[in-house]
Amino acid sequence: MPEPRIVIVGGGHVGLTLALRLQSRLRPGEARLTVIDTQPHMTYQPFLPEAAAGSLEPRHVVVPLREALRRSEVLTAQVTRIDHGRQKLCATLADGSEIEVDYDVLVVVPGSISRALPIPGLAECGVGFKTIGEAIYLRNHVLSRLDMAASTGDEQLRRRLLTFVFIGGGYAGIEALAELESMARTATRNYPTVTAQDMxxxxxxxxxxxxxEVSRPMSEYTKRRLEEHGIEVKLNTTAKSLVDGHVELSDGDEFDADTVVWTAGVKPHPMLEDSDLPRDSKGRVECTAKLQVRGTTNVFAAGDCAAVPDLTSSDPDALCGPSAQHAVRQARVLADNVLALLRGEPMRNYKHRYAGSVAGLGLFRGAAEVYGVKLKGLPAWLLHRTYHLAKMPTLSHKARILGDWLLELPFRRQTVALGELHDPRAEFVKAANTRGLPSPHGHAG
Known part of the structure; x- marks a missing residue:
């Protein structure tokens, strides 16, 4: 008989953790493992703020799937449809061609995308914070605003350039804001005409x-720490309009900003909309406590896209929250249950009481609440780094990240904008279309 095929849709943190566990525990010839994702790498999202701020080399927070999954088949493709009735899925490859992939066991872990609201101007001027590309863009963008502000005599333009707006006060928004503000504050030391107070x-x-995610006292502490660094925290406030960078808020405040970052929530990957799998009112795949998709025996799901019962709650309708803590633990149980299905063994339920949260608030600052114990400042910051270093897949990436941190101790962060990364052909096109006028960084031919 041919080997049964396990197909994992999604190569993010859950998909990679699951695939690594299966890869190490499958017996020779027991099953064939295929991982499908639009990106050839996994991005460890908790480290995006530090990559954006320059504490970590961006390459070190992504794990190439083919490097980590040498005993698995990796397809770089976009899954466009899941037809469980036929046990097949359709995918579009990078060259635009479409293929059908059959499976014996399917695992759906595509994760989530930013949940944008229909705010005028948001689509035109906003940027999310879920990918390594967005993190690098924001780093370069923020630093380039300092460069432009230091070079202009237009006071109105200067205020616009030095105004940075983050919409969404969850972990992603808080950490991104705190790290980028810390980086920009450090960078102003190199600008005689720009101070931290100008931003x-x-x-x-x-x-x-x-x-x-944390208790109200810890939330208040975090708010105070942000305000101590001059960050305005507007609660009970929404954005009404962002057209052309003119920010209008529900509290009546209006101002111009050249940077708008959207971190106000996520939604399940839209790929799930074209599938015959059961989904709840929020678009998540409905699962049992064994992480099986309801009404199926050979389809599983976990992470942000899955509605998994929370067995630790007294509420029978409670579901696990969309946190990295749940996702990684679900991946391990899911891998064991897939193996149990193949081997005809009993599966186990996923049950995990939320341990707490840790957050970095810029260099040497943090907030943490773990099993009811509250930590603040440097101890919380160290716990944040230690926890996420331990969760980072592969030993080589752990070593590279630790090396980045150690180098940061005796040396300052590098604060330079490399805007050419976003349009690398611009200078060449200019040179090709303008004879005899070389780039200031090049030489005339």
Whole structure:
């Protein structure tokens, strides 16, 4: 008989953790493993803020799938349809061609994407913070605003350039804002005409608190720490319009900003919309406590895209939250249950009580609440780094990240904008179309 085929849709943190565990535990000839993702790498999202701020080399927070999964088949493709009735899925390859992939066991872990709201101007001027490309872009963008502000005599333009708005006060928004503000504050030391006080950093949150994952006292502490560094925290506030960078808020405040970052929530990957798998009102795949998709025996799901019962709650309808902590632990149970299915063994339920949260608030600053123990400042910052270093896949990437941190101790962060990364052909096109006028960095032919 041919080997049964396990197909994993999604090569993010959950997909890679799951595939690594299966790869190490499958017996020779027991099953064939295929991983499909639009990107050839996994991005460890908790380290995106540090990559954006320059504490980590961006290449060190991504893990190439083919490097880590040498005993698996990796397809760089976009899954466009799941037809469980026929046990097949359709995918579009990088060259535009379409293929059908059959499976015996399917694991759906495509993760989530930013959940944007229909705010005028958001699509034109906003940027998310979920990918390594967005993190690198924001680093270069923020630093380039300092360069431009230092070179202009237009006071109105200068205020616009030095105004940075983050919409969404969850972990992603708080950490991105804190790290980028810390980086920009350090960078102003190199600009005689720009000071940290010239910058305006604004956090907009619709709820009455930030970081709802932690207790209210820790939320208040984090808010105070942000405000101590001059960051305006606007609670119970929403963005009404962002047209042409003119920010209009529900509290009546209006100003111009050249940087708008959207971190106000996520939604399940839209790929799930074209599938015959059961989904809940939020678009997540409905699962049992064994992480099997309801109504199936050979389809599993986990992570942000899955509605998994929370067995630790007294509420029978409670679901596990979309956190990295749940996702990674679900991946391990899911791998064991897939092996149990192949071997005819009993599966086990996923049950994990939320341990708490850790957050970095810029260099040497943090907030943490783990099993009811609250940590602040340097101890929380060290716990944040230690925890995520331990969770980073592969030993080589752990070593590279540790090396980046050690080099940061005796040397300052490198704060330079490399805007050419976003349009690398611009200078060449200019040179090709303008005879005799070489780039200031090049030489005339």
């Amino acid at each position: 305006r950093w604004v956090l907009v949150e619709a709820m009455d608190r930030i970081m709802p």
